[in-house]
Amino acid sequence: MTTISERLQAVKTGIHHAGLESGRHSDDIAVLAVSKAQSPDKVREAYSAGQHAFGENYLQEALDKQSRLADLDIEWHYIGPIQSNKTQAIAQHFSWVHSIDRIKIAERLNSAHPTDLPPLQVCIQINVSGEASKSGIEPGDVFQLAEAIIRLPHLRLRGLMAIPAPTQDMALQRKQFGLVRETLVMLKEQLQKSGHSQNAAGLDTLSMGMSEDYPAAIAEGATMVRIGSAIFGARPKNKE
Ligand SMILES: *Cc1c(COP(=O)(O)O)cnc(C)c1O
16 A cells, blocks of 8 residues: 555655656645545645645535644645635635636635735636636636736735646647646736736746646646645545
8 A cells, every 4th residue: 555645755756757857846846735535634644744735626525624624734725616605715714726717706705805814826727628628718818817816905816727638648738738838928928018017927826737647737837736646546436
């Protein structure tokens, strides 16, 4: 049996190698451990192995887990689809939200975010797989949403997130991740031109790459890879 600690170490080694191949330092590539469908005990085990940032997709499950792990100093990231009636709890219980794809959701998170906490760190989710996905906005619509988000005082826009269509073909993986990278470059240029240089400079995050495709994501500039099964093992089936 491999332990969570061993798997985490293997992922770190994988990140290091992928980084070397593209001339990147693994210090610039953060690991977000995706703990959806995993028990609080497994999160605790990963935490003891040195992992402090965790990503969750389902609000109720995340809140239950958070209350059982309140003694740990975990940085929680919300990475799942967001329904409007969940924005208040998300704004209160997470440090990061990766999956914003509508202005209405951004506005609701902004109003609900407690003012005594640091701003909510957010990414815009873009759709790079066309018909295959219903989540994320089209790359061409990113600028408009970004401009709206940077006006919201309790949100801090950090970059882009994407979940490409799964494929074993590394060239195809890279093509989709490359589109995310290019979209961020374009967005920064557009923000600079429209007088938002400071906000453009703060866009330092490309949240992309999962257990099966993180080497390709790193080759295309990922700064945060979201890894679930490679750290925790296969998810319990009924919770997929
Ligand atoms: C489940 C999930 C992951 C992790 O997937 P693995 O293949 O288990 O690494 C990453 N990002 C999002 C948005 C997810 O829903």
